[in-house]
Amino acid sequence: MTAITYGKWDISGKSGQSHSRLLTRRRFIGLGVGMGIGRFAGRWAWAESAKADPQAKPYRPDFPLVDCHVHLDNSTIDQVAALSQKLGVRFGIVEHAGAKENRYPKVLSTDQELQEYLDMLAGKGVYRAVQAEWIDWASCFSPAMLAKLDYVLMDAMTFPGRDGRRVKLWEKDAPERVDMSDPERFMDRFVDWHVKLISEQPIDLLGNTSWLPPPLANRYAELWTPERVRRVAQTAVRYGVAMEISASYHLPKLGFLKIAKECGVRFAFGTNGRYPNMGRLDYCLQMTEALQLSQADMFRPGQDRRKKG
Ligand SMILES: [Zn+2]
Structure with missing residues (x-):
């Protein structure tokens, strides 16, 4: 199953199911592009820890x-x-x-x-x-x-x-x-x-x-x-x-x-x-x-x- 994302966050779990009632996956993908999230990648200091461990699972709000x-x-x-x-x-x-x-x-x-x-x-x-x-x-x-x-x-x-x-x-x-x-x-x-x-x-x-x-x-x-x-x-x-x-x-x-x-x-x-x-x-x-x-x-x-x- 393709991950549903909000920006860099994978919300395709419990919350993704809930959101799927609100909107389609295509809209989610459009959102990621529309918000220009990609250009923020690596900009925030907290992202450093994620970089240090490439095997770490992406954080997923539940x-x-x-x-x-x-x-x-x-x-x-x-x-x-x-x-x-x-x-x-x-x-x-x-x-x-x-x-x-x-x-x-x-x-x-x-x-x-x-x-x-x-x-x-x-x-x-x-x-x-x-x-x-x-x-x-x-x-x-x-x-x-x-x-x-x-x-x-x-x-x-x-x-x-x-x-x-x-x-x-x-x-x-x-x-x-x-x-x-x-x-x-x-x-x-x-x-x-x-x-x-x-x-x-x-x-x-x-x-x-x-x-x-x-x-x-x-x-x-x-x-x-x-x-x-x-x-x-x-x-x-x-x-x-x-x-x-x-x-x-x-x-x-x-x-x-x-x-x-x-x-x-x-x-x-x-x-x-x-x-x-x-x-x-x-x-x-x-x-x-x-x-x-x-x-x-x-x-x-x-x-x-x-x-x-
Ligand atoms: Zn107010």
Whole structure:
């Protein structure tokens, strides 16, 4: 049987069978060419070990590929669903959800808006989820409506400013509104913020894990100390919250992920992609191979909803 590949990864095993429901082998082959995977061969450092042992079996994920962090901005569900078929990667759609005070192209704020969103995604072969915004988001919806979601994703990138109001840490005015002058102090507060969100919010998946604001990003290895990583990871395990490996940000880095895996964290893949930049999971698969992740390490959308209360 000819191997079915996603880039350099052989997924013709268990996950390949699952994907074969989504697309034909010809499409898979087209994907490998279309993504230009060949030109990356040998470029990544982790590929060195594979080169050293030519007899080594190619790594084969034993789980289906899912991009859990897909936004519909500037595209339709039909365009996105067609791309999912083409790539052989199932998508989890996450519209922003919370109070209208959150500024995004679209924010779901009521049960009715959430129901219309769920109806729009029904039968499209995608997971139906939301990206929760700020700490008051859940009060916008009834528990019965939230229970209809396959999962809830949230990130820690919106952070309380000096005045206690929400600040998007990626925006230009963030360094004026949030004190980052002492990076160590900021990190302690940032870790506390992660712990607060994970322990208090009814979420299933921490998105954009380990992302740092631009002024601190080049100090990642120094600021994400093993102690800080462990505190976030242990909280995630305790509260049943999985961590996203971000294909777009190339985060978390391997050192962070190793500690998280030791703690027993479950992982999910995500791109935070807008059309057509979703489903490209190369960084996630690099990390998966380096960590030898298997199905048991992975978050299962729709099955791993956090038990509330
Ligand atoms: Zn997002």
